[in-house]
Amino acid sequence: MRVKALFVGQYRKIFWIGLGFWFLLLRAGGAQDIGFYAEVDRKSVGLGSTIQLTFTLEGTQEIVSLPLTEIDNFDIRYLGPTTRVSIVNGRYSSSKSFVYSLFPLKTGRLTIPSVAIHVSGKTYTTDPLEIEVTDTSARLPAGTAPAPSPAQPETSRLEDKIFLVLEVPQKEIYLYQKVPVRVILYVTDLTVTDIHFPELKQIGIDVGKLDRPKQYQQIMQGVRYQVVEFNMAVYPTRTGDLTLGPVNLECNIIVRTSSRGSPGVRGPSSIFDDDFFDAFFDRQEKRPVTLRSQEAVLHVLPLPEEGKPQNFSGAVGQFNFDVSASPLEVNAGDPITLRMNVHGDGNLKAVQLPALSSLQGFKIYDPQVKEEEQAKTLEQVVIPNSSEIKDIPAIEFFYFDPGLKKYQTISRGPFPIRVRKAEDREGLKIVGGEKQLDIVEPEVVGQDIIFIKDSPGTFYLMGRHVCHDSRFYTVIVIGVGVWIALYAFYQRTHKMETDVVYARRLLAPKEAGKGLRQAARLKALNQKGEFYTALFKTLQQYLGNKLHLSSGAVTFATVQPRLSGCIEPAVLEELKHIFEECDAVRYAPAALDETAMSGSYERVQKIIDYLERHLR
Amino acid sequence: MMLFLFILAVPLGPGGGVLSAAESSLISVEEAMSQFVSGGLAYKEGDYDRAIKEYEEILKGGRESGTLYYNLGNSYFRKKDYGRAILNYERARRLIPRDSDLNFNYYYALAQAGADRRRGELNFFRKMMASHVLFYTLDEMILISAGLSFLIAVVHLASLYLRGSRRIRRSILGALSVFLIFYLFGSVVKMESRRNSAVAVANSEAKFEPRDEATTYFSVKAGTKIKILKTQEAWAKIRREDGKMGWVPQKVFEYI
Numbered sequence: 032m033r034v035k036a037l038f039v040g041q042y043r044k045i046f047w048i049g050l051g052f053w054f055l056l057l058r059a060g061g062a063q064d065i066g067f068y069a070e071v072d073r074k075s076v077g078l079g080s081t082i083q084l085t086f087t088l089e090g091t092q093e094i095v096s097l098p099l100t101e102i103d104n105f106d107i108r109y110l111g112p113t114t115r116v117s118i119v120n121g122r123y124s125s126s127k128s129f130v131y132s133l134f135p136l137k138t139g140r141l142t143i144p145s146v147a148i149h150v151s152g153k154t155y156t157t158d159p160l161e162i163e164v165t166d167t168s169a170r171l172p173a174g175t176a177p178a179p180s181p182a183q184p185e186t187s188r189l190e191d192k193i194f195l196v197l198e199v200p201q202k203e204i205y206l207y208q209k210v211p212v213r214v215i216l217y218v219t220d221l222t223v224t225d226i227h228f229p230e231l232k233q234i235g236i237d238v239g240k241l242d243r244p245k246q247y248q249q250i251m252q253g254v255r256y257q258v259v260e261f262n263m264a265v266y267p268t269r270t271g272d273l274t275l276g277p278v279n280l281e282c283n284i285i286v287r288t289s290s291r292g293s294p295g296v297r298g299p300s301s302i303f304d305d306d307f308f309d310a311f312f313d314r315q316e317k318r319p320v321t322l323r324s325q326e327a328v329l330h331v332l333p334l335p336e337e338g339k340p341q342n343f344s345g346a347v348g349q350f351n352f353d354v355s356a357s358p359l360e361v362n363a364g365d366p367i368t369l370r371m372n373v374h375g376d377g378n379l380k381a382v383q384l385p386a387l388s389s390l391q392g393f394k395i396y397d398p399q400v401k402e403e404e405q406a407k408t409l410e411q412v413v414i415p416n417s418s419e420i421k422d423i424p425a426i427e428f429f430y431f432d433p434g435l436k437k438y439q440t441i442s443r444g445p446f447p448i449r450v451r452k453a454e455d456r457e458g459l460k461i462v463g464g465e466k467q468l469d470i471v472e473p474e475v476v477g478q479d480i481i482f483i484k485d486s487p488g489t490f491y492l493m494g495r496h497v498c499h500d501s502r503f504y505t506v507i508v509i510g511v512g513v514w515i516a517l518y519a520f521y522q523r524t525h526k527m528e529t530d531v532v533y534a535r536r537l538l539a540p541k542e543a544g545k546g547l548r549q550a551a552r553l554k555a556l557n558q559k560g561e562f563y564t565a566l567f568k569t570l571q572q573y574l575g576n577k578l579h580l581s582s583g584a585v586t587f588a589t590v591q592p593r594l595s596g597c598i599e600p601a602v603l604e605e606l607k608h609i610f611e612e613c614d615a616v617r618y619a620p621a622a623l624d625e626t627a628m629s630g631s632y633e634r635v636q637k638i639i640d641y642l643e644r645h646l647r
Numbered sequence: 648m649m650l651f652l653f654i655l656a657v658p659l660g661p662g663g664g665v666l667s668a669a670e671s672s673l674i675s676v677e678e679a680m681s682q683f684v685s686g687g688l689a690y691k692e693g694d695y696d697r698a699i700k701e702y703e704e705i706l707k708g709g710r711e712s713g714t715l716y717y718n719l720g721n722s723y724f725r726k727k728d729y730g731r732a733i734l735n736y737e738r739a740r741r742l743i744p745r746d747s748d749l750n751f752n753y754y755y756a757l758a759q760a761g762a763d764r765r766r767g768e769l770n771f772f773r774k775m776m777a778s779h780v781l782f783y784t785l786d787e788m789i790l791i792s793a794g795l796s797f798l799i800a801v802v803h804l805a806s807l808y809l810r811g812s813r814r815i816r817r818s819i820l821g822a823l824s825v826f827l828i829f830y831l832f833g834s835v836v837k838m839e840s841r842r843n844s845a846v847a848v849a850n851s852e853a854k855f856e857p858r859d860e861a862t863t864y865f866s867v868k869a870g871t872k873i874k875i876l877k878t879q880e881a882w883a884k885i886r887r888e889d890g891k892m893g894w895v896p897q898k899v900f901e902y903i
Contacts, residue, residue, distance in 0.1 A: 486714065492709060497786040514803075
């Protein structure tokens with residue numbers, strides 16, 4: 032309890048000291064002058080590098096954010112605030128800084144305009160800052176005088192170093208005509224990573240799959256560019272003037288950024304401002320940019336009505352059309368597979384192959400169409416119904432050729448076939464599977480009961496079962512009897528082994544009989560002493576077994592309390608008498624004749640018989 | 648001990664331990680064989696009436712066999728008496744339940760007769776028990792039960808005298824007991840399903856009351872298996888396999 036009180040007292044002390052300290056800070060803070068400054072980490076920077084712009088507000092922390100979202104000629108990114116509190120010689124001061132990363136978009140002397148904030152009804156304004164942005168591509172090694180270059184523009188812009196171009200070679204096109212489009216990314220003097228695929232979403236234009244981009248170098252106006260070229264095809268789906276683009280492309284530019292502290296800390300003319308240290312301390316970071324291409328206008332013409340085939344399905348381009356039929360010799364009712372293939376340059380996606388829907392004399396199945404990169408394949412099963420059919424009629428494919436500006440027709444066939452009569456057929460076959468499986472028409476089989484049996488099997492007495500057979504019960508009874516006998520025998524044996532009291536009681540009459548027989552032999556030899564000793568031991572052992580006593584400990588005095596309630600007093604008296612008689616003869620041999628010995632023997636025998644019957 | 652007592656407690660079925668009335672006129676196996684061959688010859692000659700007569704003489708002589716009922720069923724089938732054909736196939740199934748020819752003919756006759764077998768959906772346990780009961784004859788089930796009891800006794804005594812592991816003993820005895828219960832239960836189910844079972848031998852109508860003028864409740868086609876619930880004069884109250892109960896004249900069915 033005392034320790035706890037001590038701790039509570041200490042916490043209370045710390046709390047009051049802390050409270051006093053913060054009260055002091057607040058009072059001191061209220062007294063501090065407010066100042067608002069802007070500074071950059073360097074005044075000169077190469078195009079492609081970033082500078083750090085810091086606005087510091089001293090004397091108050093009321094301002095949460097600055098009203099600064101963009102600066103002309105810079106790409107601006109807010110990095111976050113920092114707060115500093117210091118007490119020097121009892122003087123408290125605090126400041127809050129707002130740090131921005133500026134990425135110049137062109138070279139030259141660029142100005143960061145002044146920024147104003149309002150604190151407690153007063154307006155505080157920073158001074159404008161001038162930044163010298165130089166073209167890093169024009170930078171030469173130290174000590175080398177820069178040579179004037181007529182090709183070098185006076186002002187370089189970031190847009191000159193990385194830009195996206197949308198190239199559409201053909202502006203006047205037909206509806207559904209395939210128009211190849213190139214989206215080209217030009218980069219120079221910059222490191223660009225994580226270039227995404229360009230996005231082109233346009234209503235009324237179906238954009239095809241983008242090919243794998245090509246990378247190469249190209250010199251334009253004396254400048255070497257790294258070029259990434261994306262090729263795709265677009266298909267106009269409506270007529271009129273359609274605007275394609277702009278195309279957006281996202282990527283990251285690797286820019287250099289200073290890792291040093293603010294210039295105010297080191298002083299403006301530190302040796303660390305040297306280019307060598309710049310190169311040594313500069314670090315790189317990824318700056319995401321979204322590039323946007325120019326737009327392109329497509330003038331989409333409708334397909335001419337003149338000469339338009341009736342079955343024209345919308346194929347525009349240059350195509351080839353092949354048709355094959357196999358097998359050409361079949362039985363009536365057997366399938367023939369027609370394979371049509373269209374390949375070429377055009378809007379294959381919209382091409383519809385001339386599938387057969389009805390053909391006299393044929394059963395027509397639905398076609399299966401497969402589309403590949405530059406081809407479209409159709410497979411259709413037709414089944415001639417009769418042997419009268421001699422050929423499959425010609426199949427025509429229509430398309431509009433925008434180069435020739437007219438409709439074209441490709442006709443294939445007719446395909447002569449030989450159809451045998453249906454009697455020759457062996458079975459239906461599935462055509463087109465990897466394995467050709469024979470399908471046997473279901474055989475019509477007769478149905479009837481199975482014939483009678485010749486062998487009667489076993490004749491039983493009517494209605495008789497095994498459970499009506501006395502032999503069954505005999506076996507059951509014998510089995511039960513044997514089981515009971517063996518189980519009882521086991522139980523007895525087990526008890527004899529484990530229950531000593533039971534075992535001694537069970538063996539008592541047997542051992543008593545043995546002792547009596549020995550006494551009888553000694554009586555016949557007229558050995559009085561030995562006879563009475565044997566008689567006494569027999570009695571002693573019998574009572575010991577019966578009453579679970581040690582044989583040596585059995586005397587009349589020890590057995591009397593146990594027997595007095597169980598047997599008649601006369602028998603108990605007789606037992607006492609025989610014990611005394613045995614003792615008398617054993618320790619003081621008297622002149623006893625054979626009659627007395629016989630009497631003693633019979634008494635012991637009777638007592639054992641009696642006890643065997645009455646002592647449980 | 649309990650298991651043996653249970654064995655002895657298995658109901659013995661109708662007529663248990665009592666000789667049938669036909670025993671007084673019991674024919675010898677040789678006579679039965681002779682008549683069976685005669686019946687077969689008559690059948691092959693197309694004389695189905697004579698075949699039926701020969702086969703039924705054997706039954707009257709107090710002898711039966713699964714094949715005898717099978718042939719008799721075939722003979723009735725040929726006479727287009729589908730009811731009696733199915734009746735005899737049912738009787739044959741008691742003795743030779745796994746005979747594929749018999750089962751084919753039985754189901755074919757049922758289809759021909761258009762007999763009602765509206766048993767309804769059985770759950771898994773009932774399906775299993777039904778297939779178990781139909782697979783064995785009653786005698787086979789009783790003997791298997793007795794054999795399992797004997798095995799249990801032997802394993803029990805062996806484990807006592809040989810002082811084996813108590814866990815192993817319990818596992819073996821447990822498994823054997825489960826089988827024993829399964830077969831004993833199957834025996835009881837089999838006997839119960841046979842008790843008072845009959846087959847309609849003619850098309851009939853089950854009435855709401857045991858009289859001719861009573862309203863007809865449902866029809867009973869020849870070959871339909873029915874349960875006889877009680878009899879009253881010339882009528883019997885029956886239950887069809889779909890649970891519908893009604894009264895039909897006793898002459899339209901025969902006990903299996």
